Each structure stands twice: as C-alpha cells, then as structure tokens.
Amino acid sequence: MLGRLTAQAREGAQLHHARVELAEALQREMLPASLPVLPGLRTAARYAPAQHGLDIGGDWYDGFRLPEGALAFSIGDVQGHDVAAAAFMGQVRVCLRAVSAVVSDPGEVLGRANDVLLSMDCELFATCSLLRFDPGTGELQGARAGHVPAVWATVDGRHGIAEDDGGPPLGLVPGAGYGVTRRRLTAAGSIVLLTDGVVEGPSFPIETGLERVSRIVREGAGGDPGELAAEVMKVADSTGHADDAAVLVLSHDGPGPGAGPGNGPGTGGGAVGA
Numbered sequence: 001m002l003g004r005l006t007a008q009a010r011e012g013a014q015l016h017h018a019r020v021e022l023a024e025a026l027q028r029e030m031l032p033a034s035l036p037v038l039p040g041l042r043t044a045a046r047y048a049p050a051q052h053g054l055d056i057g058g059d060w061y062d063g064f065r066l067p068e069g070a071l072a073f074s075i076g077d078v079q080g081h082d083v084a085a086a087a088f089m090g091q092v093r094v095c096l097r098a099v100s101a102v103v104s105d106p107g108e109v110l111g112r113a114n115d116v117l118l119s120m121d122c123e124l125f126a127t128c129s130l131l132r133f134d135p136g137t138g139e140l141q142g143a144r145a146g147h148v149p150a151v152w153a154t155v156d157g158r159h160g161i162a163e164d165d166g167g168p169p170l171g172l173v174p175g176a177g178y179g180v181t182r183r184r185l186t187a188a189g190s191i192v193l194l195t196d197g198v199v200e201g202p203s204f205p206i207e208t209g210l211e212r213v214s215r216i217v218r219e220g221a222g223g224d225p226g227e228l229a230a231e232v233m234k235v236a237d238s239t240g241h242a243d244d245a246a247v248l249v250l251s252h253d254g255p256g257p258g259a260g261p262g263n264g265p266g267t268g269g270g271a272v273g274a
Contacts (some may be wrong), residue, residue, distance in 0.1 A: 035248075036064060041135070042251045043249065044248075045061045045246065045248045045249070046233045047244070048245045058077050058078035058080060058088075058126075059243075059246040060074075060092070061074070062097070064097055068104070070104075070133060070135070072097075073133070074128055075128065075195060076126050077128070077197070078124055078125075079125050088124045106142060106180055107177070107179055107180040108178075110145050114167075115175070118174055125169045125171035126145070127147040127170075128147050129145075129147045130144075131191075137184075138184055140182070141181070142180065143167075144165075145167055146169035147166070148195060148199065149162050149164065150162040151210060152217065153189055154189030154221055155189055158187070164181040166179060186254070188254045190217055190220065190221045190223070191249070192247065193247070193249075193250075195244075196243070197245030198246070202239070203238060204238075216232055216235070222252075222253075224251070232247045232249070
C-alpha cells in the first residue's frame with residue numbers, strides 16, 4: 001500500500017511539473033520577441049514566472065505598429081492561472097491587435113474586444129491597459145480595463161501615478177464602455193506599465209508597492225528602459241506574492257516634431273510629462 005501511495009504521489013508530482021512547464025512555455029511563446037521603437041522612444045519589458053505552484057500563465061505585455069504609423073502597447077493579467085489562463089491570454093492579446101488595426105480609439109478597442117471575448121463564452125476575464133502613441137503629435141492616448149495604474153516621471157522632476165478613469169475587466173460586462181485619457185509628451189521621461197504581481201502581495205498592499213515603483217521611476221526617468229524595467233521588477237521579489245509579474249517601460253525624449261506645447265500635469269486630459 002505504501003508503495004502504491006508513493007507511486008501515486010510521484011505521478012501527481014510529475015503531472016503537476018509538466019503542467020507548470022507547459023503553462024510557462026505557452027506564456028513565453030505568446031509574448032512578443034521584440035518591441036517597436038521610434039526615434040525618441042525606447043522600450044523594454046520584463047516577465048517573471050510565478051515562483052510557486054501553478055500561478056503562471058496570465059500576465060502579458062505587447063507592443064505593435066499600427067497602419068497609420070502610430071504604436072500601440074498593452075499589458076494585462078488574466079484571472080486564473082495554468083494552461084487555460086495562458087491560452088486565454090493569447091486570445092486577448094491577438095484580439096487587441098486585430099481590433100487596433102481597424103479602430104484608433106483605445107477605449108473603443110477595449111469595448112469591441114470585450115464584446116468579442118464575451119461571445120466566446122469563456123469563464124475567464126482579464127484586466128489590461130492599452131496605450132496608443134502618435135509620434136507625429138507626441139500624443140499618448142490610454143484606456144484601462146480594471147488594471148493597475150501606470151507610473152510616470154520626467155527628468156525635470158514631475159512624477160505621478162496615472163489613476164485614469166476606465167472600465168471593468170474584459171470579459172465580464174456586456175456593452176461596457178471605457179474612457180480614454182489623452183496626454184501630450186511635454187518633457188523627457190519614462191512611463192511604466194505593470195501587473196499586480198509586481199506591486200501587491202502578502203508583504204505589503206498595492207499602494208505601498210506603487211510608491212516603491214514610483215521612487216524607482218523618479219530616479220531612473222528618461223534613462224535606459226531595460227535597466228529601469230529590471231529595477232522595477234525587483235519590487236516583485238519583496239511582495240511575498242506567488243503570482244507571475246510583467247513590466248513594460250516606455251522611455252521618451254519629449255515632444256515629437258509635430259507636437260504642440262501640450263498641457264500641464266493634472267489638467268483635463270493633459271500631460272503627465274508623460
């Protein structure tokens with residue numbers, strides 16, 4: 001009997017390990033091999049798999065070019081873990097790319113993607129942020145679907161946490177609407193998008209995690225995006241969270257050639273210097 005129980009335990013452990021490896025392989029294969037860049041805009045991302053159990057497969061980041069010359073960036077987190085979450089993550093990411101190719105407004109992109117995901121009758125849902133950057137005007141448009149706010153800072157000392165209006169996670173509410181915040185890049189700096197695995201866990205609440213990230217971004221604003229992404233990811237190591245984590249950094253040199261003076265931070269739809 002002891003032998004049979006030992007064999008069953010070994011078989012269960014092997015199956016568990018195989019599922020973890022499959023989820024991680026799916027996750028990494030679905031993440032982009034590279035991110036788009038433009039003169040004056042540098043990008044970098046980091047992804048860290050869960051450290052324990054099956055808490056893997058839900059986080060993603062993405063960046064892609066749009067037909068009219070703009071760039072789009074997304075980051076998000078699928079509810080749930082394991083292979084099902086990794087597969088759903090891939091569907092969400094592809095859906096956002098497909099809709100963004102024909103719809104320019106980020107809020108409308110999220111709305112249509114939400115309807116598509118609901119039509120699939122999947123029990124999972126996803127939070128995400130979607131940004132659209134126009135290099136000609138220096139305008140940044142953003143929409144959120146229940147996701148962690150972005151953190152920004154400029155080389156002239158301005159900084160903040162972008163608590164923009166948004167809507168519910170994708171795949172939950174039929175016909176949901178998503179507000180759009182428009183900003184002008186008025187000074188060189190960095191914008192950091194992340195998932196909750198970076199800033200929230202048993203060791204401290206999300207507010208504390210966001211403050212830690214904000215401090216790091218203030219110190220590294222406008223610098224190398226890869227180094228900044230790596231420093232931000234270190235916050236995830238101290239949260240005590242077992243979840244996977246993703247960071248996406250956009251470092252910019254300020255207004256584009258066609259950009260106007262922009263609005264000051266905190267004004268209606270204005271710039272975060274960012």
